[in-house]
Amino acid sequence: MADLILVLNAGSSSIKFRAFDAGPPEPELVLHGQVEGLSIGGKVSAATFSAKDAGGALIGERRWEPDAALGHQEATDHIGDFLRSHRADHRLVAVGHRVVHGGVQFTGAVRVTPTVIAALDRLTPLAPLHQPHNLAPIRTLVEARPDLPQVACFDTAFHRVQPEVAQAYALPDSITRLGVRRYGFHGLSYEYIASALPAYPELGAARAILVAHLGNGSSLCALENGKSVASTMGFTAVDGLPMGTRCGNLDPGVVLFLMDHLKMDARAIERLIYKESGLLGVSGISSDMRTLLDSDDARARFAVDLFVYRIGRELGSLAAATGGADALVFTAGIGEHSALIRERVCRAARWLGVELEPAANAAGGPRISTARSKVSAWVMPTNEELMIARHTRAVVRAAA
Ligand SMILES: Nc1ncnc2c1ncn2[C@@H]1O[C@H](COP(=O)(O)OP(=O)(O)O)[C@@H](O)[C@H]1O
Numbered sequence: 281m282a283d284l285i286l287v288l289n290a291g292s293s294s295i296k297f298r299a300f301d302a303g304p305p306e307p308e309l310v311l312h313g314q315v316e317g318l319s320i321g322g323k324v325s326a327a328t329f330s331a332k333d334a335g336g337a338l339i340g341e342r343r344w345e346p347d348a349a350l351g352h353q354e355a356t357d358h359i360g361d362f363l364r365s366h367r368a369d370h371r372l373v374a375v376g377h378r379v380v381h382g383g384v385q386f387t388g389a390v391r392v393t394p395t396v397i398a399a400l401d402r403l404t405p406l407a408p409l410h411q412p413h414n415l416a417p418i419r420t421l422v423e424a425r426p427d428l429p430q431v432a433c434f435d436t437a438f439h440r441v442q443p444e445v446a447q448a449y450a451l452p453d454s455i456t457r458l459g460v461r462r463y464g465f466h467g468l469s470y471e472y473i474a475s476a477l478p479a480y481p482e483l484g485a486a487r488a489i490l491v492a493h494l495g496n497g498s499s500l501c502a503l504e505n506g507k508s509v510a511s512t513m514g515f516t517a518v519d520g521l522p523m524g525t526r527c528g529n530l531d532p533g534v535v536l537f538l539m540d541h542l543k544m545d546a547r548a549i550e551r552l553i554y555k556e557s558g559l560l561g562v563s564g565i566s567s568d569m570r571t572l573l574d575s576d577d578a579r580a581r582f583a584v585d586l587f588v589y590r591i592g593r594e595l596g597s598l599a600a601a602t603g604g605a606d607a608l609v610f611t612a613g614i615g616e617h618s619a620l621i622r623e624r625v626c627r628a629a630r631w632l633g634v635e636l637e638p639a640a641n642a643a644g645g646p647r648i649s650t651a652r653s654k655v656s657a658w659v660m661p662t663n664e665e666l667m668i669a670r671h672t673r674a675v676v677r678a679a680a
């Protein structure tokens with residue numbers, strides 16, 4: 281009977297799950313799946329569930345009608361039902377969770393306790409699209425299986441080694457000491473990419489690598505010798521690039537304007553900047569990049585133009601932080617699957633020395649730049665779940 285680690289990764293528009301055999305030196309995939317297209321508010325797309333075994337054979341599938349507006353709780357329940365009927369002869373030994381915000385307190389993965397849950401709950405206002413969905417299954421499992429070790433793995437932890445200047449806002453120290461600083465997110469994804477770099481011998485000599493995690497949530501991270509030195513997200517995951525429904529960078533003066541002139545309160549502004557902006561807000565059509573790329577509507581085109589333009593500008597900012605770059609890596613839903621967005625971003629980064637190889641890009645990489653490109657460009661599938669499984673196993677073993 282194999283020892284199984286279950287990993288839950290609740291993103292803003294999806295819940296991904298993977299089960300790993302904890303025995304081998306590297307946790308080994310047993311089955312995986314996801315529910316995609318979850319309702320974030322605004323217009324909804326059809327939610328879908330699929331699950332596959334380690335060999336890629338389909339072992340579960342379901343599609344909901346768009347007006348079902350499937351939420352995170354129903355999606356988790358569906359995954360739970362599916363896993364109960366596919367447990368086979370495995371013994372569940374731990375559950376690892378992606379938790380988006382770890383604040384100043386959590387600089388590495390931790391075993392979940394009631395005190396940890398309470399501390400993470402206090403960070404909910406700093407990650408309203410994620411933290412409640414990360415904590416809900418933790419609470420459910422504490423009730424149902426109090427004996428089962430659960431481990432929280434943080435999106436913020438990987439960035440905590442950034443230089444102090446990269447983490448600070450130019451605010452009075454009394455405010456900074458409250459924890460108002462730049463945390464950066466998607467850290468489990470960047471940590472996984474950093475761990476995968478040795479598999480690409482051509483990147484052996486690379487010092488500075490810019491990684492573009494482009495999904496429903498999008499951010500960029502500058503890696504120097506495999507460590508995070510700068511990122512586009514800040515105190516919260518609403519900062520930086522425009523995303524599916526989040527606005528990204530916004531002059532704080534806009535918030536004052538909304539309060540003074542439109543009499544919007546904190547909750548109304550929260551809804552606007554987290555759920556009604558970004559690709560959805562600008563296009564008025566969808567938060568889903570596939571839908572926008574398929575559309576002939578000028579507003580859809582403009583939303584995509586703005587997305588690419590902002591990525592181009594932020595790449596410049598990160599390249600300045602690292603004094604130039606050796607490579608550019610694309611990952612996550614859009615980064616891994618949209619050759620067109622990669623092409624447009626590479627064009628915006630031509631000044632940096634990126635020269636795209638169109639055929640390699642159309643084929644999905646891994647290398648998508650020409651042999652003579654000064655800065656090489658790559659597609660690398662992220663694997664936040666494997667990173668979580670590694671952390672979960674290490675925490676459980678350390679406690680044994
Ligand atoms: N073939 C594709 N072309 C363009 N965009 C894609 C493609 N496949 C997935 N995407 C986009 O990826 C995004 C979801 O990314 P993902 O990383 O899975 O999200 P999450 O942030 O919820 O984890 C959506 O905007 C979706 O449209």
Ligand SMILES: CC(=O)OP(=O)(O)O
Nearest residue numbers: 291292465496497517
């Ligand atoms: C932090 C974040 O934006 O996560 P996701 O991309 O999964 O929404």
Ligand SMILES: [Mg+2]
Nearest residue numbers: 291292495497
């Ligand atoms: Mg994600």
